[in-house]
Amino acid sequence: MTLTTLTRRALLLLTTAWLSACALKPADTLPPPIVFVHGNGDNASMWLTTVWRFESNGWPRDRLVALDMPYPLARDADDKPQAGRSSADEQMKFLADEVDRVLARTGASKVVLMGASRGGITIRHYIAHGGGAAKVSHAVLGGTPNHGVWSNPKFLPNSEFNGAGPLLTRLNNQGGPGIELTPGVKWMTIRSDSNDKYAQPDGLWIGAKGTPTNVGFDGPELKGAENVVIAGIDHRETACGPLAFAAAYRFLTGRAPVVIAAAIESRVVLDGKVSGLGVDNKPGSGNAANNLALAGATVEVYATDAASGERFGPALHRKAIGADGLWGPLAVNSKTALEFVVSADGYATTHVYRAPFPRSSTLVNLRAERIADADRDAPAMVALTRPRGYFGIPRDEIMLDGKSPPAGIAPGVAGVSLVKARLADAVPRSVAAAFNGERLVGRSWPTAGNHVVLLELND
Known part of the structure; x- marks a missing residue:
């Protein structure tokens, strides 16, 4: 018997178990709904392969929801309107409304939130300031610039991505200096060792080569969270790569995924x-x-x-x-x-x-x-x-x-x-x-x- 055959049989047994649970048990005994929040300038399709991986490990397809933020680019200054761009509060409100829709549709009491880059800032803002703490069980943040892409009160001081700006300063001092997590939610961050373009000590990737950003490779980590470091992965792979999926799946379930690659369906609907x-x-x-x-x-x-x-x-x-x-x-x-x-x-x-x-x-x-x-x-x-x-x-x-x-x-x-x-x-x-x-x-x-x-x- 080949490894592929064994993998398929294991996947079939796992999927059958989930389906049986769907038929026989209340909503909260099913895998929780996961709401995926994309990054700056991106859209829901960035989660395509991640959703496939969760499905291939038995997660019900209707409990995997990827958002399309209408205007995905952040403003240069979060407190000033900018055509075609969104504020942190606008992103938070969109996420809050979607979480409520998912909870109403599925009957679950809480959701999991998984964010890429800016999406993680939106998740933190929602949980801390938008009522999300009562509706979220786990938060997984991939490559989120939790301490900024830069930290400098003189350069774009009100940017959402400035570690010294109002939003990140508030998020990183919740209830007291250095308190970075909202209680009641289980937190994980995933970062690269040194290959994330937006967690670099030099300002090359923000157009300021040779200028210190005052942010290190560990910028995406949060005090008190489960902080995972994966060597060599890039900024997007911290959320959408196979190793990030494996880390997130283990964090949510307590076990390794059965498969990493997407299980193949003979007929697909797109x-x-x-x-x-x-x-x-x-x-x-x-x-x-x-x-x-x-x-x-x-x-x-x-x-x-x-x-x-x-x-x-x-x-x-x-x-x-x-x-x-x-x-x-x-x-x-x-x-x-x-x-x-x-x-x-x-x-x-x-x-x-x-x-x-x-x-x-x-x-x-x-x-x-x-x-x-x-x-x-x-x-x-x-x-x-x-x-x-x-x-x-x-x-x-x-x-x-x-x-x-x-x-x-x-x-x-x-x-x-x-x-x-x-x-x-x-x-x-x-x-x-x-x-x-x-x-x-x-x-x-x-x-x-x-x-x-x-x-x-x-x-």
Whole structure:
């Protein structure tokens, strides 16, 4: 009997046990609902693989909820309105309302909150100042700048990310100097040893190379919490990586997960939200990312040859996007590579190539893009993007269009999540990428035709 067979049988037994519990026992004897809170500028899709891992270890799918904050970018000064950006209080209110909805829907008495980066600040703010202490059993914070990305009262003094600013000062002195935790909740932090771009003693990653940040590698830790250090992981991997999942799962259950990789389903159903850019998704309102529904857009999905990126026939799915922003559902085989095409007024035609999805998900979010000014003179451009982590040299093996490593990745701390290949001509052709064993192939499209091409990793 193979290890794979044993793993599948163990998973089946575990899942069956959960299902039996669902059928026979009250809500609070089930695994608690987990609400996932993404980071600055991100969206719910960053939790895609984490949700798969929890599901694959028997967590009920309807008890795993990932949020899409409408305006995910923080203000430069938290106390001053800024178009297209959100305050700490606005983020807290959105989370509080979602927790109440989850509790009402599931019948549970408390939720688990798991946050990435800024999402962890939102969680702390909600628990300390928004009534969350009575509604949260556990809080897991991955890469959260709990003591700031910098700590300097003279540089952006009212920023949410300033350790010397009002919000973090208040959170780190609850009920007395140095009291950093709200009681009644079990706390875990997960951090990198030294590879988190936002927990660095030097200001390189905030545009101030050579200037001390007054924050160390241990900035994400909290006094009194279970503080986990994982060597080599980057800022996003502190929340979304496999080792972070394993640590969180053990913290919540008291045991190691049965599997780390996603258990494969033969037939998958996919869905997600289409969003855009700017204050209101309209041209001229800026290029900052938002998570608002891009109503009026059109999405087409094609099955592709995983080896060449070529389409297999006509679109499998086509939908005009409504007020809810959802582009699906689409049922496909879990061995099918896909090309998603987003078209909308004021945007480039955006082609997103993805490797086969091993499991169903409602977190396949898409964003319409615009061609960057620096790319307009290129015959064609193809970008490789890693939404759940960063590229690091020499840590990672990365290839894009035959170049390894691609241009744009400096050795040292992993801090770049998107790299581009500038193609010499506009003739459509296959473009291959690879990242630590994951291979992905798409097709180039001419820039002059107003096309943006993304090869998006699933890892």
